[in-house]
Amino acid sequence: MQRIVKAPAKINLTLDVLNKRNDGYHEVEMVMTTVDLADRIHLTVKDKNAITIDVDKGFVPSNEQNLAYKAANLLKKRFNVKKGVHIFIEKNIPVSAGLAGGSTDAAATLRGLNDLWNLGLSLDELADLGAEIGSDVPFCVHGGTAIARGRGEKLEHIATPPPCxxxxxxxxxxxxxxxxxxxxxxxxxxxxxxxxxxxxxxxxxxxxxxxxxxxxxxxxxxxxxxxxxxxxxxxxxxxxxxxxxxxxxxxxxxxxxxxxxxxxxxxxxxxxxxxxxxxxxxxxxxx
Incomplete structure (x- = not known):
């Protein structure tokens, strides 16, 4: 069983930093939207109870440090999944670029494995899980256009901007x-x-x-x-x-x-x- 999941980049239309929180993070308020520059996440279910990962760009980690690996591992452990998966990332989004490349890969992995492993989770539930991986992951789970608050994980979905x-x-x-x-x-x-x-x-x-x-x-x-x-x-x-x-x-x-x-x-x-x-x-x- 295999799925190929599109993982679009995001841009900030606004990004505001309000204050520093007691947990060491900064409180932010930003408007984000997705653009048609995307990685593609190839997910192949394996009977062997393990997660493996490959990336077609050498400067992206192909181990447990990769956020897509972390997403798969989180689902596997949280829901006691006994099957494994091979993740291949076709990388098109630049790395360390402010475009949420790693976060959108993790979000696409959550969406794809929810389907492949028949977990039946809603996007809101996947977004809650994604917040454990990174602040931008919840937005990337939903995509679209939203106001993000807190560390970026609290979302208010809004209208789509005009095409451009x-x-x-x-x-x-x-x-x-x-x-x-x-x-x-x-x-x-x-x-x-x-x-x-x-x-x-x-x-x-x-x-x-x-x-x-x-x-x-x-x-x-x-x-x-x-x-x-x-x-x-x-x-x-x-x-x-x-x-x-x-x-x-x-x-x-x-x-x-x-x-x-x-x-x-x-x-x-x-x-x-x-x-x-x-x-x-x-x-x-x-x-």
Whole structure:
């Protein structure tokens, strides 16, 4: 028995950091949506009672440190599953990029094994399990567009933004989210307006969405990696309607309404960065 499960990347339309919690995490409020850049998770049930994993990119762990492995192991132990599974990850989402690549792989593994192992769990139940693996996993279990609060695990699903093109650009470095949080000065943060972003989404107001893009972590990332700010400014100069860093970076994305402008930004970045993706916004939830 085999399933191939699509694992789409996410971007932040807003990301706000509110305060530091007693558990050491930061309280966040962010609007996230999915885009049509996806890994593919190949799940093959094995009679042998073991989990094995392979990845087609060498810089992704192919052992128990992989979040997809952790997802399978959590289901197996929690529900006393006696069968095993081989996980093969066809990796298309850049790593350490602010796009939830590992989290979406874990979420796709949870959805796929729920089906293959006949566990009968709802997406809400899978999301609760996913919160034990990582803060972005619950959102990735559901997909779509949502406000995420708490550590990112408390979700409020909202309308789908209007269709548009997205140019995703991953500079040639990884970013440690922990390091970026360590650089944050909460009293100096530029806070995006979540309420206005949600209103623009509900009204299908593309210009409003572009004007309300905001990420409170940008300045901290820019201070460590100034080339990310240079990239953002370059993309604005090529005519993007809106530009923002996703997550803790370093990926920067541009929103545009027509493909010709997306292609112009893509062409303008050739020779400047290697990893450029022109994709559509998804924004619809998994079933």
């Amino acid at each position: 093109w997205i140019v995703l650009v991953k500079p040639p470095m990884g970013v440690s989210t922990k390091d970026i949080y360590g650089k944050l000065k909460l009293e100096d943060l530029q806070h995006p307006n979540t309420e206005k972003m949600v209103q623009a989404i509900e009204e299908k107001n593309f210009k409003g969405i572009c004007s309300e893009l905001g990420n409170a972590m940008e300045d901290a990332t820019f201070s460590i990696h100034p080339q990310v700010l240079h990239l953002k400014n370059r993309m604005k100069g090529f005519g993007a309607d809106g530009v923002l860093m996703s997550g803790s970076g370093p990926t920067v994305y541009a929103l545009v309404q027509n493909q010709s402008r997306a292609d112009r930004i893509n062409n303008g970045l050739k020779g400047f960065v290697d990893q450029v993706f022109v994709v559509r916004l998804l924004g619809t939830r998994h079933e």
